Amino acid sequence: MILDIAIIAFLLIVAIVLILLEIFFLPGITLAGIGGFIFAAGGIIFAYSAGTMIGHISLIASILVFGIAFVWLMRSNSFSRVALKTDINSKLTSSRDLGIQPGDEGITLSRLAPIGKARINGINVEAKSEEELLDENTPVIVVRVDSYNVIVKPKDEQN
Structure with missing residues (x-):
C-alpha cells in the first residue's frame, strides 16, 4: 500500500512538473x-485502481498542488529576469507620406529585380520596376506611388 502511494505521488509530481514546464518555458505542444x-x-x-478513496484524494490533491504551483509561478518575479522588456516604437512609413509624386526622377541604388532600392528626391525608398529588371545606377522616373512601393520605369522610356 505504501509502495502504491509512492508510485502515485511520483507519477503525479512528474506530471505537474512537466505540465508547468510546458506552460511556462516550452512554447507550443512539446x-x-x-x-x-x-x-x-x-x-x-493507478490511484483509482488502488481504491476509490485513494483515487479521489489523489485527484483533488494533484489539482490543488497544480493550482497552487501555477499561481505561485505567476506571482513570482522569477520570470521578470527572462522576460523580454523591449518596446518597439517604430512604424512603417508609407511611400505616400514621403512626398514622392508621379513624374519625380531618381536613380536606382540596387538592382530592381523587380524590387530594390532607389533614391528619389534625395530619399531612399523601396522601388519596384514597372516591367523589366533594372540595373544599379539606372536613371528612373516615378510612374505611380503605392502604399509601400514606388513604381518606376527607366527614364529614357519617357522621352
Whole structure:
C-alpha cells in the first residue's frame, strides 16, 4: 500500500512538473506537455485502481498542488529576469507620406529585380520596376506611388 502511494505521488509530481514546464518555458505542444498528461492520466488511473478513496484524494490533491504551483509561478518575479522588456516604437512609413509624386526622377541604388532600392528626391525608398529588371545606377522616373512601393520605369522610356 505504501509502495502504491509512492508510485502515485511520483507519477503525479512528474506530471505537474512537466505540465508547468510546458506552460511556462516550452512554447507550443512539446513532449513535456504530452508526457505530463500521460503521467497525470497514469497516476490518476493507478490511484483509482488502488481504491476509490485513494483515487479521489489523489485527484483533488494533484489539482490543488497544480493550482497552487501555477499561481505561485505567476506571482513570482522569477520570470521578470527572462522576460523580454523591449518596446518597439517604430512604424512603417508609407511611400505616400514621403512626398514622392508621379513624374519625380531618381536613380536606382540596387538592382530592381523587380524590387530594390532607389533614391528619389534625395530619399531612399523601396522601388519596384514597372516591367523589366533594372540595373544599379539606372536613371528612373516615378510612374505611380503605392502604399509601400514606388513604381518606376527607366527614364529614357519617357522621352
